[in-house]
Structure formats: structure tokens, C-alpha cells
Amino acid sequence: MNYPKTRLRRLRYNLNIREMFEDVSINKSDLIQPIFITDGHNVKNEIKGLDKQFQLSIDNCLNFCSELLELGLKNIILFGVSEQKDENGDIACSHNSIIPKAIKKIKEKFGDKLLVIADVCNCSYTNHGHCGTITNDEVDNDLTIQTLAKQSITLAEAGADVIAPSDMMDGRVQLIRNELDKKGFEKIPIFPYSVKYASSFYGPFRNAVDNIPKKGNRKSYQMNFKNSKEFIREIEQDLNEGADAVIIKPALAYLDIIREVKVKFNVPIIAYNVSGEYSMVKAAAQKQYIDELEIILEIISSMKRAGADAIISYHSIEVVKYLNKTDV
Numbered sequence: 118m119n120y121p122k123t124r125l126r127r128l129r130y131n132l133n134i135r136e137m138f139e140d141v142s143i144n145k146s147d148l149i150q151p152i153f154i155t156d157g158h159n160v161k162n163e164i165k166g167l168d169k170q171f172q173l174s175i176d177n178c179l180n181f182c183s184e185l186l187e188l189g190l191k192n193i194i195l196f197g198v199s200e201q202k203d204e205n206g207d208i209a210c211s212h213n214s215i216i217p218k219a220i221k222k223i224k225e226k227f228g229d230k231l232l233v234i235a236d237v238c239n240c241s242y243t244n245h246g247h248c249g250t251i252t253n254d255e256v257d258n259d260l261t262i263q264t265l266a267k268q269s270i271t272l273a274e275a276g277a278d279v280i281a282p283s284d285m286m287d288g289r290v291q292l293i294r295n296e297l298d299k300k301g302f303e304k305i306p307i308f309p310y311s312v313k314y315a316s317s318f319y320g321p322f323r324n325a326v327d328n329i330p331k332k333g334n335r336k337s338y339q340m341n342f343k344n345s346k347e348f349i350r351e352i353e354q355d356l357n358e359g360a361d362a363v364i365i366k367p368a369l370a371y372l373d374i375i376r377e378v379k380v381k382f383n384v385p386i387i388a389y390n391v392s393g394e395y396s397m398v399k400a401a402a403q404k405q406y407i408d409e410l411e412i413i414l415e416i417i418s419s420m421k422r423a424g425a426d427a428i429i430s431y432h433s434i435e436v437v438k439y440l441n442k443t444d445v
């Protein structure tokens with residue numbers, strides 16, 4: 118049947134009809150707020166390139182978590198901003214390191230009301246800025262996963278609900294799973310960043326945690342965005358090793374990848390709407406080139422439409438405030 122008998126616009130004719138056939142929605146429970154935690158007391162430093170996102174000391178982080186819960190935001194992912202750094206990132210394996218300390222306090226105060234996802238990587242804790250241990254000028258895979266597993270145990274002991282390794286080393290999920298199980302943490306899920314491209318969209322994040330490599334780049338471990346198939350083996354490998362859900366990042370320029378993972382694998386997907394994606398929106402909004410809230414909702418919806426079950430986003434609060442207003 119063709120025009121004029123068929124008129125597709127009939128189903129867009131008014132708001133009720135349009136809403137009736139919507140099949141993409143954003144829920145508060147889909148959103149995960151990143152938090153950057155630093156040493157000190159009463160610290161709240163706005164991050165260059167990440168307007169309205171802050172490095173927070175633990176006391177301020179606790180206040181921030183209360184605000185999130187009041188809004189109905191219940192999921193957070195934590196990143197350490199560590200002044201103490203060393204050759205291999207060993208400092209992150211200590212209970213005196215910033216994130217284990219923060220998790221203990223968060224869990225003491227909020228218990229299971231907040232889902233605490235702990236990012237696991239060495240790059241905030243190495244003095245050279247790479248995600249792992251350097252041997253002969255290269256990031257050594259097998260030594261690195263040893264420290265990642267130790268860091269994961271420390272985080273689990275501190276009370277983390279989920280372990281999220283973001284390093285892109287081979288075999289880390291398997292080793293972390295084995296070590297967690299040995300210590301009695303078989304219930305703690307692992308959400309690896311299974312698909313993580315070597316991307317310029319991470320720029321503002323790297324200002325936030327001061328992890329820019331002093332030498333070289335991350336292309337020998339993060340994925341090449343000009344390769345359209347490699348992600349399949351990365352996901353397969355992580356699932357075989359025990360991943361419970363997968364994180365894909367960046368998100369906005371990689372919606373095709375999110376879609377393909379959705380179609381090919383039966384696994385929950387978390388999209389990471391990364392720092393550079395956020396800063397582009399903020400910069401354009403500041404110049405009044407775009408309608409900020411409308412653009413944010415369109416971007417987040419596109420990630421859900423592509424197949425993401427949940428989204429890590431610096432826009433989480435703005436989205437939740439909008440949902441609270443429209444929730445009658």
C-alpha cells in the first residue's frame with residue numbers, strides 16, 4: 118500500500134499517538150554518575166573541560182551522594198585522583214589508597230542504597246601515566262593484571278559492589294574472577310570495559326585524574342577505532358572469562374558497536390557517555406548554539422535505542438532532574 122492511502126504521518130499526528138508508539142525510554146535506574154575522589158578535607162575543585170563536575174574529598178563526596186539519592190540517582194562509579202603515585206600503581210592496592218577509603222565511608226553511610234562501581238585501573242596511580250607496569254618501554258600485560266587483581270581485592274574488601282576493569286589488558290577478567298572467588302567474593306560482579314577505543318574523547322577525564330602518559334600513548338592496549346571487527350573477540354574473551362555485563366566506550370561515536378553487541382551477544386550493555394562527549398555539549402550550549410537539555414535527552418535516548426541497558430554519564434543529574442519534573 119502506498120501514498121496517498123498510506124500516510125506515515127498519521128501516527129505522528131498528535132502527542133498521544135506519538136507517545137503511544139514510543140519504545141525507547143530513559144529510567145533513573147539506567148543512569149550511573151561518575152565521581153572523582155581526592156585527598157583532603159572540604160575539597161571541591163571544578164574539573165577543566167568538565168563544567169559542574171568536581172574532584173571531591175571524601176566528606177564532600179558523602180554530601181554529594183546524599184544529593185544523588187534525594188534525586189533518585191542510585192548508581193555511582195568511582196575514580197581516584199591520587200597525589201601518591203608509584204612505578205606500578207601499587208599504591209592502589211593499599212587500604213589507605215583514596216578509593217578504598219572512600220568506599221568504606223560511602224558504604225558505612227548508605228549501605229545498599231547506593232550501588233558502588235569501582236573502576237579498576239593503574240593509570241591514576243602510576244608516575245608515568247600508563248595503565249600498567251612498564252618493562253622495556255612497553256606496558257607488560259602479565260605483570261599488570263597481577264596488580265589489577267590485587268587492586269580489585271582491596272576494592273571488594275572495602276565494600277565495592279561491582280568491579281569494573283578499564284585497562285584493556287588480556288586475561289584480567291579471568292584473573293580478577295579467580296582471585297575474587299578465592300577470597301569469598303563470588304557474588305561480586307565484574308563489568309569490564311570490554312570495548313574501549315583509543316579515543317580523543319577522553320581528554321577532559323585525563324585532566325581530572327592526571328593520567329596523561331608522560332611518554333607514548335595507549336594505542337598498544339586500547340582498541341583501534343578503524344578496526345570494525347576486533348570488538349567481537351574482545352567481548353567473546355571477556356564473556357568466556359566471566360564478565361557479567363560489558364562496558365562500551367566511548368558511546369556517541371560508537372553507537373554502531375553498541376548495536377552490534379546487542380544483536381550478537383546476550384549480555385547487558387553499559388554505554389559510557391565519556392568526558393569529551395559531555396564537554397562538546399557544554400561548550401556548544403555555552404555559546405547558545407544548541408538547546409542543551411533537548412540535545413542531552415536526544416543523545417542519551419540514542420544510546421538506549423542502540424541497545425544500551427544502562428549509561429555512565431556526567432549528564433545523569435540533568436537527566437534525572439528532567440525525569441523528576443515530568444514524572445507525575
Ligand code: PBG
Nearest residue numbers: 238240283318319322391392393
Ligand atoms: C582509564 C579510564 C579512562 C576513562 C575512564 N577510565 C580513559 C583513559 O584515560 O584512557 C575515560 C572516561 C571519560 O573520558 O569520561 N583507565
